[in-house]
Amino acid sequence: MIRVSGRDAIALVAPLLRTAIPLEAFPSHRVRRVAIVDAKSGERVDEALCTVMRAPRSYTAEDVVELSCHGSPALLRMVTLWIVAGGARLAAPGEFTRRAFLNGRLDLARAEAVALMISARTDRAVALAARALAGGFSDQVRALRDALVDLMAGLEVTLDFPEERVGHDVGAARVTVARLRADVERWLAAARHGRVVHDGITVALVGPPNAGKSSLLNALLGRDRAIVSPVPGTTRDVVDGTIAIAGVPVRLLDTAGLDVPRDAIEAEGIRRSRRAMEESDLLLVVLDGSILPDQRVLEETADRARVIVRAKCDLPAHPAAAAHRDAVAVSAVSGEGIEALLGRLAQEVEDRAAAAGDEGGIVASLRQFELLHALSASLAAGECALGEAPLEAALVDLKDALNHAGAVLGVDVGDAVLDHIFATFCLGK
Numbered sequence: 001m002i003r004v005s006g007r008d009a010i011a012l013v014a015p016l017l018r019t020a021i022p023l024e025a026f027p028s029h030r031v032r033r034v035a036i037v038d039a040k041s042g043e044r045v046d047e048a049l050c051t052v053m054r055a056p057r058s059y060t061a062e063d064v065v066e067l068s069c070h071g072s073p074a075l076l077r078m079v080t081l082w083i084v085a086g087g088a089r090l091a092a093p094g095e096f097t098r099r100a101f102l103n104g105r106l107d108l109a110r111a112e113a114v115a116l117m118i119s120a121r122t123d124r125a126v127a128l129a130a131r132a133l134a135g136g137f138s139d140q141v142r143a144l145r146d147a148l149v150d151l152m153a154g155l156e157v158t159l160d161f162p163e164e165r166v167g168h169d170v171g172a173a174r175v176t177v178a179r180l181r182a183d184v185e186r187w188l189a190a191a192r193h194g195r196v197v198h199d200g201i202t203v204a205l206v207g208p209p210n211a212g213k214s215s216l217l218n219a220l221l222g223r224d225r226a227i228v229s230p231v232p233g234t235t236r237d238v239v240d241g242t243i244a245i246a247g248v249p250v251r252l253l254d255t256a257g258l259d260v261p262r263d264a265i266e267a268e269g270i271r272r273s274r275r276a277m278e279e280s281d282l283l284l285v286v287l288d289g290s291i292l293p294d295q296r297v298l299e300e301t302a303d304r305a306r307v308i309v310r311a312k313c314d315l316p317a318h319p320a321a322a323a324h325r326d327a328v329a330v331s332a333v334s335g336e337g338i339e340a341l342l343g344r345l346a347q348e349v350e351d352r353a354a355a356a357g358d359e360g361g362i363v364a365s366l367r368q369f370e371l372l373h374a375l376s377a378s379l380a381a382g383e384c385a386l387g388e389a390p391l392e393a394a395l396v397d398l399k400d401a402l403n404h405a406g407a408v409l410g411v412d413v414g415d416a417v418l419d420h421i422f423a424t425f426c427l428g429k
Helices: 010-015 071-083 095-102 109-119 123-133 136-160 170-199 213-221 262-277 295-300 321-322 338-353 355-360 368-388 389-407 415-422
Strands: 001-004 031-037 044-053 064-068 199-204 238-243 250-254 284-286 306-313
Touching: 001 010, 001 071, 001 095, 010 044, 010 064, 010 071, 044 071, 071 355, 095 109, 095 415, 109 123, 109 136, 109 368, 109 389, 109 415, 123 136, 123 170, 123 250, 136 170, 136 295, 136 389, 170 338, 170 368, 170 389, 199 213, 199 262, 199 338, 213 238, 213 250, 213 284, 213 295, 213 306, 213 338, 238 338, 368 389
Parallel strands: 199 250, 199 284, 284 306
Antiparallel strands: 001 064, 031 044, 044 064, 238 250
């Protein structure tokens, strides 16, 4: 697909096409078969499908021409260079969505939802991004912003005419601000769960050497990702793989065994294991169920979110291994217990992603997440000021809240912010 957007899009593409009717006469939003030719020699190079979308009924609200060619990279590069030679330029990352925002086609929250949709890795993440792209989150923020504008206008009247009993009652205004803050807090909670669905969680497999961590990683992934050996200390670096559990990407980290290092390389591997532990949301503490459990590993992970796994359950169990009643017994050799462990992981994922709240779920960018925090803080300050401070102070806090809500939607944001947002997009979108 080659997409050209802008005032001269049709004029730039027309010399490269041989059609029954001129490109300028193509009906909008209709697909037609065309021949693509070398504008200089007239030699035919491809047959393609062409669609013209006239402004403002296009993604960018500008004239857009799309060519669906055969999928040769060399062909696409050649046609693109011909269009550039005619006076176009290559699009920057995210430029089409940026134009859609600047031309009023999308607000900034919906524009950022495009990037979230592109980067979604599971069905649940796609569903949340689609809801944001359809404007659900934008509509909520816009309604809050409108309520703030109405409230502030009434308080300004109250401030200017204190004796006339017009405008908003301060007590009622405080109740309204409290309700708006509760809405924002609810959005923040939903956004936290949405970030888990979109970004996923990280789970580190930790334990003593030769406990069966690498074999368990391979069993969970369903493929040989880590080297397995009966020699202790085979895993020296962190090995990872990703699976989807309950519609959430789960990154599994196989780490070096926690033990007294025998050399500098083992010491570095153990250091990386502990760093992986710190960066993980959940630990799978893997213990060899056929030997006496390593108490040092259990003590080191006691204050972390963890699931204890009794590996090698196909071997006779050590009597002390039965002390951990909540441990999940698994065998990477026979497959016993793997489904039970996946079920336990699914429960841990659901606790963090709150599947029951998907209908009202929000997937927000980190920028939006920070703005929601700032919005909540400003509303809290305004609520407090309405009860304890002069009305002028409360209006300052509410004005800050209004600015934060506007920034979520892209009202009065600077070029630097837009540059940062759209630089993360892929080319062509």
